[in-house]
Amino acid sequence: MSTGPIKDLGRSFDRVADAYDEGRPSYPDEVYRALTEVSGVELDGATTVDVGAGTGIMTCALRARGARVLAVDPGEPMLARLVSKVAAQRGTPVAAVLGDGNALPLADGVADLVTYAQSWHWLDPATSISEARRVLRPGGAIAGCWNLNHAAQADWLAAYETRLAEEVPAYWGPAVEEWSVPPIASAFEVMAERWIPWTRLVGIEQFLLDLRSHSYMAALSRERADEVVERRRAELRQAFPEGVLSVPVRVYLAVGR
Numbered sequence: 001m002s003t004g005p006i007k008d009l010g011r012s013f014d015r016v017a018d019a020y021d022e023g024r025p026s027y028p029d030e031v032y033r034a035l036t037e038v039s040g041v042e043l044d045g046a047t048t049v050d051v052g053a054g055t056g057i058m059t060c061a062l063r064a065r066g067a068r069v070l071a072v073d074p075g076e077p078m079l080a081r082l083v084s085k086v087a088a089q090r091g092t093p094v095a096a097v098l099g100d101g102n103a104l105p106l107a108d109g110v111a112d113l114v115t116y117a118q119s120w121h122w123l124d125p126a127t128s129i130s131e132a133r134r135v136l137r138p139g140g141a142i143a144g145c146w147n148l149n150h151a152a153q154a155d156w157l158a159a160y161e162t163r164l165a166e167e168v169p170a171y172w173g174p175a176v177e178e179w180s181v182p183p184i185a186s187a188f189e190v191m192a193e194r195w196i197p198w199t200r201l202v203g204i205e206q207f208l209l210d211l212r213s214h215s216y217m218a219a220l221s222r223e224r225a226d227e228v229v230e231r232r233r234a235e236l237r238q239a240f241p242e243g244v245l246s247v248p249v250r251v252y253l254a255v256g257r
């Protein structure tokens, strides 16, 4: 694993693909219900292009709901995990394509839905959406969603995010005053925006893997990242000796065309 500086943070996930796969949460059922309700696209039988598919968190959930998924991501290590996960499951095959969401390697008018789960903010805001529109059939929809720790709901989580902001130069999250959700709603014709709260029960070690999988952590040297993780581990173990965290999370979902 390289430990040199990373210029393109959007590609930094490649070096933390294992942590990403093991540490990141999936999205609650309500996200998929809201997506269908707002877009009018039934997932069962829909052709979906999952852009920035990564290790396949959204891809696998769409597939489990009957969608045919074309998973696009430029990160080979991320996509390799998606492919091995899908191979271990029953169901319709997933086409995993190494590619850029700003220049989708797909024909016009092939999809009912284009999804960006935790990924649109890494793409060019205008080019990505015009590419999504190009590959959509008439009546198709575009959806962006992000799982976000809801720091305002728990003092320990607010303090945790604040310490990260102090220690990690590239930190970007709720502890930064200028932080806000990615502005996808101003990049397309919005059909609806939803905030979907949920509670994540997670062990401390999995939560720390999640921490390691953030781009701002991947931008640190391995030694610096280990130090940051070790400090958070000590604080969390002291505050939660039983080893389980109840993390308030909310999904921001924006659906448009």
Ligand SMILES: C[S@@+](CC[C@H](N)C(=O)[O-])C[C@H]1O[C@@H](n2cnc3c(N)ncnc32)[C@H](O)[C@@H]1O
Pocket (backbone or CB within 6 Å): 010, 011, 013, 014, 024, 051, 052, 053, 054, 055, 056, 057, 058, 072, 073, 074, 075, 078, 099, 100, 101, 102, 116, 117, 118, 119, 122, 123
């Ligand atoms: C935070 S991960 C999201 C992965 C997955 N969708 C999920 O919900 O967990 C962001 C992904 O966007 C990908 N990405 C970065 N730049 C991209 C681009 N130009 N086109 C498509 N995907 C890109 C990264 O490789 C990474 O896998």
